[in-house]
Amino acid sequence: MNKKPVTLRAFRINQISELSTEDSSLISLLQQVFIPDSIVQDRRMRLNEVEDEEDVLPFFRWNTEQSFVFGMVMRVLKNDITQGIPSDLYDRESFSISDIDGTEGMDTCKSFYYMALNESFLVTNLPRNLNVNRVETYINYLVREQRRGIYNFVPVMTVPEGFPLSQIKRIIVGENISLNASTENIGSTIKTLSREAIAHLLGENPNITELTENDIIQADLVLKFRKKPSEMTKEEYERLLGQMTRPLSDDRGISIVTKQNRKISGAEIRREKRVEVDTTETGRFNEVNLMQEMELFITELMRE
Numbered sequence: 001m002n003k004k005p006v007t008l009r010a011f012r013i014n015q016i017s018e019l020s021t022e023d024s025s026l027i028s029l030l031q032q033v034f035i036p037d038s039i040v041q042d043r044r045m046r047l048n049e050v051e052d053e054e055d056v057l058p059f060f061r062w063n064t065e066q067s068f069v070f071g072m073v074m075r076v077l078k079n080d081i082t083q084g085i086p087s088d089l090y091d092r093e094s095f096s097i098s099d100i101d102g103t104e105g106m107d108t109c110k111s112f113y114y115m116a117l118n119e120s121f122l123v124t125n126l127p128r129n130l131n132v133n134r135v136e137t138y139i140n141y142l143v144r145e146q147r148r149g150i151y152n153f154v155p156v157m158t159v160p161e162g163f164p165l166s167q168i169k170r171i172i173v174g175e176n177i178s179l180n181a182s183t184e185n186i187g188s189t190i191k192t193l194s195r196e197a198i199a200h201l202l203g204e205n206p207n208i209t210e211l212t213e214n215d216i217i218q219a220d221l222v223l224k225f226r227k228k229p230s231e232m233t234k235e236e237y238e239r240l241l242g243q244m245t246r247p248l249s250d251d252r253g254i255s256i257v258t259k260q261n262r263k264i265s266g267a268e269i270r271r272e273k274r275v276e277v278d279t280t281e282t283g284r285f286n287e288v289n290l291m292q293e294m295e296l297f298i299t300e301l302m303r304e
Contacts, residue, residue: 016152043142
């Protein structure tokens with residue numbers, strides 16, 4: 001049997017609520033939504049009122065204790081003839097990607113990804129060039145009637161072994177970073193501050209203005225701590241790094257600088273796992289194998 005490499009990304013599940021002091025785990029709310037008699041139609045989320053594009057979860061699988069759930073999310077475009085999803089499939093409790101092979105329905109599956117989560121962590125094979133905001137939006141939509149706040153997924157970061165926190169000097173966020181759609185205003189603010197800082201230091205000059213507008217020179221955002229990193233626990237620091245990289249669509253835009261001026265990029269401390277997953281004769285994933293790999297990764301995260 002052939003195998004295909006898969007990169008699994010890890011995120012910590014946080015609840016943000018200003019409406020209620022009630023702290024409900026996301027998995028407990030999904031237990032109310034992902035029930036045996038629910039149908040695919042209940043799990044459709046239209047992206048906007050103008051375009052016929054939506055996210056849908058065609059199936060889910062619980063473990064025996066219902067403490068872990070696995071599923072696939074499809075991005076679907078309606079009114080296209082290339083690869084169809086017959087409308088009657090939405091009336092089923094579930095369907096698989098093999099059910100839409102060769103059909104001539106009214107919808108098209110543009111892309112899909114897998115995800116799994118338990119009470120504390122979410123793991124997904126969502127491509128690196130896509131921000132986890134896509135997953136957050138869809139999951140929060142599914143539990144919209146049950147939740148009392150918003151759930152977000154913070155990247156799990158791991159400080160390299162043998163790297164003492166006392167050696168951390170500062171964290172730099174570059175001006176040319178790319179942010180996800182929900183935090184674009186932060187990106188424009190950083191860019192504006194960068195240009196204002198350069199103008200203040202070098203004076204108003206048409207040549208300088210041209211250089212900043214064309215991103216030939218830039219000023220970076222440097223973060224320092226009131227509390228020394230050496231006084232923080234490893235877990236506190238890793239959570240901080242996760243929160244800082246969450247708005248970034250490319251975590252290479254952040255770097256840690258040591259007292260020896262060594263730079264460590266966000267990509268180096270991002271918690272990921274590369275696995276080999278069995279494939280079928282048609283090249284599709286063995287979903288049982290992928291589910292087990294995701295469950296194993298979450299187990300590892302729980303033990304760290």
